[in-house]
Amino acid sequence: MPDAAPKTQTDPEPEIRLNGARLTPDISGGLYWPDRRTLIVADLHFEKGSAFARRGSLLPPYDTRATLLTLEAAIDRRRPERVICLGDSFDDLGAADRMAAADRTLLARLVAAQDWLWIAGNHDPTPPADLGGQVAEESIVGPLLFRHEAFLRPRGVMAAGEVSGHFHPKALVATRARRHRGPCFISDGRRLILPAFGAYTGGLFVTDPAIGALFPSGFDIWLLGKRRIHRLPGSAVLR
């Protein structure tokens, strides 16, 4: 049987340039910054499943594990020296206590293996202290500023180099044959919003005014496909 050779991937990985920094969006939804050997992830929402269970919806309790395994795979792939979590890493203040023992162990191991920074989010204003890593409201590294939620400034003052999460951006795009909806990175070259990384995180369409207000002069998206990431202009977005 003429088994086709696997498609050779010759295209270079897409890149996001932000305030002079060259960044690589990862198919996991994380962002890699090669020059600083830093991996950035947003909105892990550990224990979102058990938070729903507490309110009566017994969702499969595997979301924390799934998120951790994806994160571990991204770390193995990129081999960063540093990991920055952009807030809402824990779905609520009780989340860390609800984690299964095995999940806690895995997370602690990951945190211990590299320089780790927890940025505080609205769901986790005080990330747990006993898991290791450092905690900050925001952090400036070279040309980039990391915070949980993009800061909408008064007119005229533009954010330069802001990297954030919070909005869980997703987009709907038409192709020749069908529509594809998925999480995406969104940027105008000055600010960048990451997709949510957590296994149970839904999304907000990039056409939502809450996101639109942050990009007054348009944006591109980097849409997560099945195996690759696709850069598309904002004009290609249906929703």
Add this chain to the structure above:
Amino acid sequence: MTLSDHIARPGASAEPLAPPTSPALPPVIIDWFARRGWGAHAHQIEMLAQARRGRDTLLIAPTGGGKTLGGFLPSLVDLLEHPRPPAAGIHTLYISPLKALAVDIDRNLQKPIQEMGLAVTSETRTGDTPQSKRTRQVSAPPDILLTTPESLAVLISYQDAARFFRDLRCIIVDETHALAGTKRGDQLALCMARLQRLAPACRRVGLSATVAHEAALLDWLSHPDRASAALVRGDPGARAQIEILSGVDLPWAGHYGLHAAERVYQEIVAGGVTIVFVNTRAQAEVLFQTLWRLNDDNLPIALHHGSLALEQRRKVEAAMARGDLRGVVATSSLDLGIDWAAVDLVIQIGAPKGVSRLLQRIGRAGHRLNTPSRAILVPGNRFEVMECRAAIAAVEAMELDGDPPRPGAYDILAQHILGLACSAPFTADALYAEITSAAPYAALDRRDFDDVLSYVEDGGYALRAYDKFKRLFRKQNGEYEVAGPRVAHRHRMNIGSIVEEPMLKVRLGRAFLGEIEEYFINGLEPGDSFIFGGRLVRFKELREMTAIVTPGGGDAPKIPAYMGSRMPFTTYLADRVRTMLASPTAWEGLPDQVTEWLRLQQWRSVMPGPDRLLVETFPRRGKEYLVAYCFAGRNAHQTLGMLLTRRMERMGYGPLGFVASDYVIAVWSAKPVTQIEALFDEDMMGDDLEAWMAESSLMRRTFRNAAIVAGLIERRIPGREKTGKQVTFSADLIYNVLRQHQPDHILLRATRRDAASGMTDIGRLADTLKQASGRILHRRLDRVSPLAVPILLEIGKESVYGSAVDDLLDETAEDLIEEAMHGLNDGPLHGELPIG
């Protein structure tokens, strides 16, 4: 005709009648018949006789044959002969698949009760019943309660269900054939099993249209501890007169039947009150518009389909009942429903799809017994001519089709178990005995039952994480009980097995036009026009869950292509069409255009036979085509297309897309397919199917439905409406995570069972591939064959699948790259200070 004539005639029972017991009617009822100049039908008397013997009974009769009275007569007689104490519970419970039908039947029942002067009370209870009336019904139950499976499930979940139902003597299931084998039917069967425990003496009565699988329907109705239900047949009535519209040019492809619109209009003008049935809502919209363009006589012609606002549908139904309409264009939304005696003609546009379905539709005309129903079939294309012929032949031979009821679904079982726990504590053993006494679950394995119970208790996850959040508590004595009133309240708000597509309201100015599938609106850009509710509108914007439209204009509407309204044709009809194709003697009487087309196929290629799978391959305009004549129905073909393109990708043929109809599937590719046998190998149903199921949006939708029915995701949370969108999205995420971490979870097993039929129709596909194994007939042609022309013409009209999503996205990105990427978004390589 006198009453004694009827009594003298034994009912057409399937089994020999016992020596005639005295089924004599009470004088009050004889008088009533006499006053109206009627006699009781033989089957009504027979129903009474069976009731006196205490037998469960299934009445099979056409609509309009006094079927409903046949169902209620024994109860009226019993209530008359055995007066009950004032505080008695429900005596007779009537279940209908439609709310409107329950209300209509109640009205029709009140009349004889009043005219006979009986002290019998009857009331309806549906989702529309006001709270005050429901509360009163529980404290002071009527003798006869008319309701739906969903409302019954809510009643069963109340703590005083035992008191409410303890005096129950009879359950009447109307349109049994439409309920058995569906999830609603499963729910009803489970509720009947519970009612049997609360009121052991209670009898079951089924009212059904003619069906293919009588024995299976009898089993469905019967309680296993009792003798099988007796079968009573009504007078079959006059034979329907069905013809195929002739003398019009037949298009090669398409289903809309617009080529015949002028003739259809003339038939309405000549034929009296007419229902024009179509197969999809899109078709209904377009045909309705076309008919009105032709409607020089200004005949009152209306439109009826499931997306229109409920009030609008009720208005049409009321106008029809009053006799104010001359015609109505309708989809399956009118297949069932209240009885209109005044319909003179039924016109079926497009393929009939199934014999039983066609009979049901035809039966809407000429409801007066002994008046033959008159029907005209209008095939939309050449293949459909043969399908119409096959259906008429089957109707004449009274051979019906349809699948026997399938085993019960797990998701609705989970819902039911929680409902029972809300009502009263149970032990697992007693519950298992009760559940397996419901026919759809008679063969339920104890382990599967335990898994469902464990799912209800705490999610049934291998990782025991939710001890604190259980829905069921286990008491010291081993009994299960509901974890608290909040769980019970939430459960009752989410009862039911019908999961709708996420819908958006459509609003024009202040008028609410109806609801439309969200995915359709998602595909529109502001300014796009489409036909909805019989008018051309233009999409303006989306506000929350409402699509705002303005009056249309412009020339090319985007036609709504609604989801789920396309059923595949039945295996039975497919077999008849195949047989007809293979024997030229059967072509006699077909329109010349069709016979010429078939002869040409014989000459250029070969006819697909009943026992071989014909596969043609040919080049056309730089692409290679493969057409397989599987006759397995559209849904199975869609799934096959997904699997074939995956395999072709792996085998290096470079598949580009596929399109499926009820009859064939066509795939096109960069290179010609040479290894046909390998391509169609049955092992496709192994790894390829697995891989496809992981990604398929159809599987995700199937899972979402199961997750909602089983209560994993809620439709409604008290005080907080969850939009359809959020539900869809989270179900997707759960599907991925659960497949990865607990692939044998009961809800994934439920999803697989559901996927065997329905939109994915995997069961039918598996049968087809099995039959084809070793019997593929491959014809390599130098050009398209005549029989393949229709499907190739569908390309461009139908959704075309193919190519992995990444390739499609790359293509889109490349197309757009020139358009908008002029450095605007690529920041400079030197930065400025980050401003926080």
